[in-house]
Amino acid sequence: MVAIIMILSIGVIISETIAAIAGISQHRKLSDSLWSYLTYYLIWISTLEWIGWLSRLWNKMDFNSRLYNYVSIPSEYLFFLWLLSQLIRSRKQKVLVVPEYSILIYAIAWFFDHFYFSKQTYTFQSFSVTVGSILMVILIIVYLYQIVASDYILSFAKTIEFWVILGIISYYLLSLPYYGTYNTLTQNYKHIFEIYQVIVYCLSICMYLLFTVGFLWQKKS
Template identity: 30%
Template sequence: MTDFQKILQESMIWTEGLTAIISLIYYNRGNKDGYWKYFSIYLILMFLSEAMGKWGHLLVEYDKPKFFNYFVIPIEFLFFYWLYAAKALGKPKLFYALSALYLLSFLPSEIFFTTKKIIFSFNYTFGCLILMVLVIMEYYRQINSSDILNFSSNKMFYINLGVTLFYIGTLPFWAFFSLITKYRELYNVYYNYFLISGIIMYLLFSISFIWGKRSS
């Protein structure tokens, strides 16, 4: 890891922490339903998980790949499926269906693909593809509603943009991780983008709480 990447990695973790704090302050702003408190809880959990991933080995011995593959990443995908499908799109049945499909994708990952890796490529790729469908649906909903006229105060606009840059933008990196690692320059470009887009995503999440309001 280069010095620049170390700086980015540190910045990403503390940006997560800052976003979690901001979400605690602003989560109920303009939201009568109050479900944004769960986004705040999610952000706090993600910050603690990333902190565990970076410094947890100093406190306790644990399997880092399993921690992320079986706990952190599934929570990320399931939470966004809920936020997009059940809340933003108002389709709770779609949330249950997509969540079931994602969880079932663990079966081929366990049977056909090696588990001795940082990220389960098949499982992560499938989860990202599902999320990409929801992102496109949300963009379509925003474009075809009055939200597009007030995008600067639309929480989901910032969240959708952040998810697009990070999860969808880094999909090729994790899908072809084992191949990309063989080409150091390409790996460094993608890894730098992964870290930078992560920082931008969490900044956009912060903006969604400060400027954003509940969409109608």
């Protein structure tokens, strides 16, 4: 199982890199759109992942932990919450929520993780990750409601955001129980944790491959 997890973890990094390359290949077409920022994010996050992989290889586990808890994971949630907020705002329809507040809520949850929960027996910042994932799911539901209520739904499947939204909601919704129970599983149910970890890595690979399809579909369109 350990070997499978290691292979899949490398697969996640490779899929991120492939998505970044696909985004770079479409830079001219997307340079004036919101999706150019997705390319920049993919370059950033794949670089961090390669650094993290090398730090594990060199057994720099303390550095690796700090990299993920203080840079990689916060970057991930802050970017996608911002991206989803911008998509909602771009529809120019009234909504009952203020999407930008999701970023503030996540930041508060992260500070709770850092200054309170980190002093407990936890090894992973489950609280902020769970809050961030729930916020993303809520924002996606709001955005999809906007799409369904407009004529844009007729061409939605042909756009890059369809593939990006599909990738985000597939990964963050299905991995929510894993991150929410991460510390409990690692401490008490290691076998179940390893099985779920394999599933989550597969979901992550699928998400980035869907991003890749979105970039290439944009080219085809």
